[in-house]
Structure formats: structure tokens, C-alpha cells
Amino acid sequence: MxxxxxxxxxxxxxxxxxxxxxxxxxxxxxxxxxxxxxxxxxxxxxxxxxxxxxxxxxxxxxxxxxxxxxxxxxxxxxxxxxxxxxxxxxxxxxxxxxxxxxxxxxxxxxxxxxxxxxxxxxxxxxxxxxxxxxxxxxxxxxxxxxxxxxxxxxxxxxxxxxxxxxxxxxxxxxxxxxxxxxxxxxxxxxxxxxxxxxxxxxxxxxxxxxxxxxxxxxxxPLPEQEVDETDGGFxxxxxxxxxxxxxxxxxxxxxxxxxxxxxxxxxxxxxxxLPPADPRDVARLRRVAKGLRISWPQDMDYPAFVRSLDPEVSQHQAMVVACTRLLRxxxxxxxxxxxxxxxxxxxxxxxxxxxxxxxxxxxxxxxxxxxxxxxxxxxxxxxxxxxxxxxxxVLQDSASRAGSYERAVLDLIEAAVLADRVGKEFDGVVTSVRDDELTTGVVVLAEVGVEAPVTSEQPLPLGEDVTVTLATADLATRKVAFTLP
Incomplete structure (x- = not known):
């Protein structure tokens, strides 16, 4: 990333x-x-x-x-x-x-x-x-x-x-x-x-x-997605x-x-x-690890598994993102x-x-x-x-508002970054796939610092390098979306 x-x-x-x-x-x-x-x-x-x-x-x-x-x-x-x-x-x-x-x-x-x-x-x-x-x-x-x-x-x-x-x-x-x-x-x-x-x-x-x-x-070991102010821009x-x-x-x-x-x-x-992780979510993560071809021995607990991940490896990047589910x-x-x-x-x-x-x-x-x-x-x-x-x-409400604000600003900047590149291809990594709809997920594009939805007619290859096409980048709606041919 x-x-x-x-x-x-x-x-x-x-x-x-x-x-x-x-x-x-x-x-x-x-x-x-x-x-x-x-x-x-x-x-x-x-x-x-x-x-x-x-x-x-x-x-x-x-x-x-x-x-x-x-x-x-x-x-x-x-x-x-x-x-x-x-x-x-x-x-x-x-x-x-x-x-x-x-x-x-x-x-x-x-x-x-x-x-x-x-x-x-x-x-x-x-x-x-x-x-x-x-x-x-x-x-x-x-x-x-x-x-x-x-x-x-x-x-x-x-x-x-x-x-x-x-x-x-x-x-x-x-x-x-x-x-x-x-x-x-x-x-x-x-x-x-x-x-x-x-x-x-x-x-x-x-x-x-x-x-x-x-x-x-x-x-x-999650990298931060951040907006840096520069001379006259971001x-x-x-x-x-x-x-x-x-x-x-x-x-x-x-x-x-x-x-x-x-x-x-x-x-x-x-x-x-933060409550303990739901055993069902841990079991799901084990299935994700298996799909990503990452070894997770049965006798290795979740914290030890997380520490074994190398965020420089594409499959491990996707696994780290999947692990955030247990921190909700x-x-x-x-x-x-x-x-x-x-x-x-x-x-x-x-x-x-x-x-x-x-x-x-x-x-x-x-x-x-x-x-x-x-x-x-x-x-x-x-x-x-x-x-x-x-x-x-009071604190929970303010934290929710802060999260909504930060996500909306990032969505806006991502749309602005890509607004004039609709139809272009980008290299990325599929970092998550919906359990109930394997053709919908998230792709990360390191080149432009963007994390956005991606869809495909076929099940998405979780954790793999892909070339996706930018389908939408709309500033008014703050929507960015990619397709995988």
C-alpha cells in the first residue's frame, strides 16, 4: 500500500x-x-x-x-x-x-x-x-x-x-x-x-x-490514508x-x-x-486466510497471527484490512x-x-x-x-460524527483526484470481498492513494493483484467506483 x-x-x-x-x-x-x-x-x-x-x-x-x-x-x-x-x-x-x-x-x-x-x-x-x-x-x-x-x-x-x-x-x-x-x-x-x-x-x-x-x-499494521496540505493543493x-x-x-x-x-x-x-471478538468473526477470518493462502495454524491465536503478517505482501495487506472487522x-x-x-x-x-x-x-x-x-x-x-x-x-455521538466527516472528506478528495481519469486502467489489490456477494469488494490503488469499491461479473480474487477500470468519479456525490473486466 x-x-x-x-x-x-x-x-x-x-x-x-x-x-x-x-x-x-x-x-x-x-x-x-x-x-x-x-x-x-x-x-x-x-x-x-x-x-x-x-x-x-x-x-x-x-x-x-x-x-x-x-x-x-x-x-x-x-x-x-x-x-x-x-x-x-x-x-x-x-x-x-x-x-x-x-x-x-x-x-x-x-x-x-x-x-x-x-x-x-x-x-x-x-x-x-x-x-x-x-x-x-x-x-x-x-x-x-x-x-x-x-x-x-x-x-x-x-x-x-x-x-x-x-x-x-x-x-x-x-x-x-x-x-x-x-x-x-x-x-x-x-x-x-x-x-x-x-x-x-x-x-x-x-x-x-x-x-x-x-x-x-x-x-x-495498517498504513494511514491521509490528506497532506501542499502549496496551493492537497x-x-x-x-x-x-x-x-x-x-x-x-x-x-x-x-x-x-x-x-x-x-x-x-x-x-x-x-x-472493546468487546471480545465474536468467535464467528474469527472463524470467518480463518476462512479468509485460507482463501489468501496464508498459513494460520490451529494452535496460533489471533494476536500472534496478526503479528506474523507482513504488510509489504499483497495477500497480507488484504488480510490486515480483513482483521479490522474484529475491532468494531x-x-x-x-x-x-x-x-x-x-x-x-x-x-x-x-x-x-x-x-x-x-x-x-x-x-x-x-x-x-x-x-x-x-x-x-x-x-x-x-x-x-x-x-x-x-x-x-456524548462521546460516542461525536466519534461517529468525526468518522463520518473524515470518510466524506476522503471520498471527496478521491473523487477529485480521479475526476478526469474515468475509463483509465489502474493496478491495485483486492483487499476485501463481501460475504454475501462475491462480485463486490474493495480495491486499493497505491499509485494514487485511493481505496474504493470494485465490482466484477466473476468472483473477485481476494488479495490478488488486479488491473481495474475506473467507472465513476463524481465530485457531487463523492462516489468513486471501479470494475474488474
Missing amino acids: PSNLVVRVKASSPEIQEGLAAIAAELDLPAGFPAEVTAAAERAADEVVLPELDRTDLPFLTIDPEGSMDLDQALHLERGRPGDKDSGYVVHYAIADVAAFVRPGDPVDVEANRRGETLYGAGTRIPLHPPVLSEDAASLLPDQVRPALLWTIRLDATGAQVDVRVERARVRSTARWSYVEAQRALDDGTAGPGTEVLELLREIGRLREQQEVARGGISL QLVFREQLPVELWNAQISLLTGMAAASLMAGARVGMLRT GSGYAAFDGELPEQSRHSAIAAEYAHVTAPLRRLGDRYAGEICLAICAGTPVPDWVSAALPGLPK
């Missing part, structure tokens, strides 16, 4: 602009922040009170996509005892303290509850909070003292969690890295601010990946994640699992859940008393909570406050307790 070939779509194209406007209207997306919300955010930025605990002595760094301004997380890593490599590690993870700026029931809070999360489209963002907060006063930008929720997580020499606490503190990031810059520094051995932390991130990240394997967790590409992104994600997963352990122990909180059904479970019946996230193979992106996700602010109260030995704030029962639905 990964390809270095991209197709640009000019941002000035009236058809693209009309399409984006139509999507926003269809989904009833907010166009901007009301004046009273912006004014309240500006006051909050001016009046913020920093925590008494001062941890600006820790040289934090951030690692994010190029150009990001809404920086939720800053990282500092160290060994448990200087010079003793067997003593374990200390993870300091600073998370933007949105509650230091947003008061319960104020205009910013009401608007954030209406939006639910930040939406990402083709060169545009519809933020959860006004930019004066999300991209400035609350963001963990370099060389700025900021209020934060400081997580301190101790690990043993194998990377397993030993202890966790979270508290409010003032922090300062001293270095800002993009993923590409961080990976290059690690690959080249480049010296610079925070490079010793990057080296520890690689070390700890690999240990956490081993921990994931040991507990039966799953990380599907690029649609399939992109493999860099190793440093995966290691950075392991720190976020670690923190989410630590938060879940705190809340589960205190019997109050909100978890991100994720949700949120709020509780105050007994744990919910379904409390685990089956792909992570542990209890897990969202706490590391409060600038971009509404629920993280509430979950962070619960963890603060647990560690401080104080009651959960009333405004959190009052909102807890209704939060899962």
Missing part, C-alpha cells in the same frame, strides 16, 4: 470548496465559535492560575505531526537511578490542563460539550476549543510555562508498570520535534535538545511493545507510521492503562472499551460504584481510558479530573460526577 507517488488537488478548485461546504452542511458542523465563547476563552487565557508545584526543572519535549499547534502531551524520560540500567525507568508525561482554563457551565464548556472532539479534514480543522486556548494558552508549546496534569509512572527493567501518580504542576517544554525530525535524529545519531530522551523513548517503546505481546494486545497518500510514532503511542497507551487501573481500583471513572464495537463505559460488565479493551488486552488528549477530546478532561482526585484522596468534583452518566453517549 505505501507509495511515494501522490496526486495534488488544488485547494482553490471551486468544486473542492463546494464539496467541503456541502459536507459541513450535511453533518451540521459548526462553522466557527460564537462571540461569547471566544470572549470567555480569551478571559480564561488571561486569568489562568498556575499550580503551586513547579516542575519546570524537567526538560520536557513534544513529538507531533509537522506544524501541529494543539500540543496535548510533553514527555520526559529518565532511568530509575542514574547510571544503573537495570533499575527501571521513570516516565514523566505532562498533559495539557484544560480544566485550568474551562469552568463547568461556562460558554467554552457548553460549546465543547456540543462539539465533543476536534474534527480533521482536507487542510482544515474544526477544533474542540477556541484556538486562543487549544493552539496557544493551554497548548504545551516550547519555552512556555503551562499548567499541566503531570503523570509520573515508574517502570521496572522490563517496562512493566510499578507505580503511578498524577498531580497538577507547572511545566515547560524545551524542545519541539516532528515525527520525521525525531526519527531522523534517532537514525542518524544526531545530537540536539532532548535526543537523550528520544533514545530512551526507543528503549522504553520497544519494551512496551514486548509487554503488549505478552498480554495479548494487538496493533494492526496530496492523498498511504503512509506507514514511523517507529518513533509507535513508541510515542506506547507512552500514551501506558498512561491510559495506568489511568484505567486507578479508576478501576477506586470504582469510579470512564473506560474506553468500541465504546465508553462510565461507572460509579461497580465496574461495568464489559470493562476491558480487547485489542489492548487491558482496561484502558482516554486521558492524554484533552485539547482534542472532551472526555479526557473529565477522566483526568477523576484520576487527580483519586491520587489526592479527595472526592471527585461534583461537576464531573454530574456529567459522568451522560458522557458515554
Whole structure:
């Protein structure tokens, strides 16, 4: 799937602009922040009170996509005892303290509850909070003292969690890295601010990946389909994640699992859940693997099978896409008393909570406050307790809206990429076939970064290389379709 070939779509194209406007209207997306919300955010930025605990002595760094301004997380890593490599590690993870700026029931809070999360489209963002907060006063930008929720997580020499606490503190990031810059520094051995932390991130990240394997967790090696903004246009590409992104994600997963352990122990909180895979779906996947001529021994469990796949192989690409079927059904479970019946996230193979992106996700602010109260030995704030029962639905609705928006934008860009190429042939790979209609499925075209429906008069050859013909590419309907002769 990964390809270095991209197709640009000019941002000035009236058809693209009309399409984006139509999507926003269809989904009833907010166009901007009301004046009273912006004014309240500006006051909050001016009046913020920093925590008494001062941890600006820790040289934090951030690692994010190029150009990001809404920086939720800053990282500092160290060994448990200087010079003793067997003593374990200390993870300091600073998370933007949105509650230091947003008061319960104020205009910013009401608007954030209406939006639910930040939406990402083709060169545009519809933020959860006004930019004066999300991209400035609350963001963990370099060389700025900021209020934060400081997580301190101790690990043993194998990377397993030993202890966790979270508290409010003032922090300062001293270095800002993009993923590409961080990976290059690690690959080249480049010296610079925070490079010793990057080296520890690689070390700890690999240990956490081993921990994931040991507990039966799953990380599907799916390339990302993304829209990159360029000078005067867009690029649609399939992109493999860099190793440093995966290691950075392991720190976020670690923190989410630590938060879940705190809340589960205190019997109050909100978890991100995913039910176990339906045995019928697993059986179906075994049939798909057999059809793709991929070995899946009966004594090999599903997580081990996923780890055996090589996304560089066409048949394995199709298998990875098919495996996403087992990751459906994720949700949120709020509780105050007994744990919910379904409390685990089956792909992570542990209890897990969202706490590391409060600038971009509404629920993280509430979950962070619960963890603060647990560690401080104080009651959960009333405004959190009052909102807890209704939060899962608010978050599920916003996640559904975000998914619809992202799919619609990609559909639009794909149609624009191919609009003048109807009737042309493309090389691709059939990545899925409908169970009830073997002549209908999905084809991926690495050359142009497009994933679209394909039909044939004969059963589609799942996982095989094919040459398909573009039958439809309509910007108005955002429909792209191929046929296999």
C-alpha cells in the first residue's frame, strides 16, 4: 500500500470548496465559535492560575505531526537511578490542563460539550476549543510555562508498570520535534535538545511493545490514508507510521492503562472499551486466510497471527484490512460504584481510558479530573460526577460524527483526484470481498492513494493483484467506483 507517488488537488478548485461546504452542511458542523465563547476563552487565557508545584526543572519535549499547534502531551524520560540500567525507568508525561482554563457551565464548556472532539479534514480543522486556548494558552508549546496534569509512572527493567501518580504542576517544554525530525535524529545519531530522551523513548517503546505481546494486545499494521496540505493543493497518500510514532503511542497507551487501573481500583471513572471478538468473526477470518493462502495454524491465536503478517505482501495487506472487522464495537463505559460488565479493551488486552488528549477530546478532561482526585484522596468534583452518566453517549455521538466527516472528506478528495481519469486502467489489490456477494469488494490503488469499491461479473480474487477500470468519479456525490473486466 505505501507509495511515494501522490496526486495534488488544488485547494482553490471551486468544486473542492463546494464539496467541503456541502459536507459541513450535511453533518451540521459548526462553522466557527460564537462571540461569547471566544470572549470567555480569551478571559480564561488571561486569568489562568498556575499550580503551586513547579516542575519546570524537567526538560520536557513534544513529538507531533509537522506544524501541529494543539500540543496535548510533553514527555520526559529518565532511568530509575542514574547510571544503573537495570533499575527501571521513570516516565514523566505532562498533559495539557484544560480544566485550568474551562469552568463547568461556562460558554467554552457548553460549546465543547456540543462539539465533543476536534474534527480533521482536507487542510482544515474544526477544533474542540477556541484556538486562543487549544493552539496557544493551554497548548504545551516550547519555552512556555503551562499548567499541566503531570503523570509520573515508574517502570521496572522490563517496562512493566510499578507505580503511578498524577498531580497538577507547572511545566515547560524545551524542545519541539516532528515525527520525521525525531526519527531522523534517532537514525542518524544526531545530537540536539532532548535526543537523550528520544533514545530512551526507543528503549522504553520497544519494551512496551514486548509487554503488549505478552498480554495479548494487538496493533494492526495498517498504513494511514491521509490528506497532506501542499502549496496551493492537497496530496492523498498511504503512509506507514514511523517507529518513533509507535513508541510515542506506547507512552500514551501506558498512561491510559495506568489511568484505567486507578479508576478501576477506586470504582469510579470512564473506560474506553472493546468487546471480545465474536468467535464467528474469527472463524470467518480463518476462512479468509485460507482463501489468501496464508498459513494460520490451529494452535496460533489471533494476536500472534496478526503479528506474523507482513504488510509489504499483497495477500497480507488484504488480510490486515480483513482483521479490522474484529475491532468494531468500541465504546465508553462510565461507572460509579461497580465496574461495568464489559470493562476491558480487547485489542489492548487491558482496561484502558482516554486521558492524554484533552485539547482534542472532551472526555479526557473529565477522566483526568477523576484520576487527580483519586491520587489526592479527595472526592471527585461534583461537576464531573454530574456529567459522568451522560458522557458515554456524548462521546460516542461525536466519534461517529468525526468518522463520518473524515470518510466524506476522503471520498471527496478521491473523487477529485480521479475526476478526469474515468475509463483509465489502474493496478491495485483486492483487499476485501463481501460475504454475501462475491462480485463486490474493495480495491486499493497505491499509485494514487485511493481505496474504493470494485465490482466484477466473476468472483473477485481476494488479495490478488488486479488491473481495474475506473467507472465513476463524481465530485457531487463523492462516489468513486471501479470494475474488474
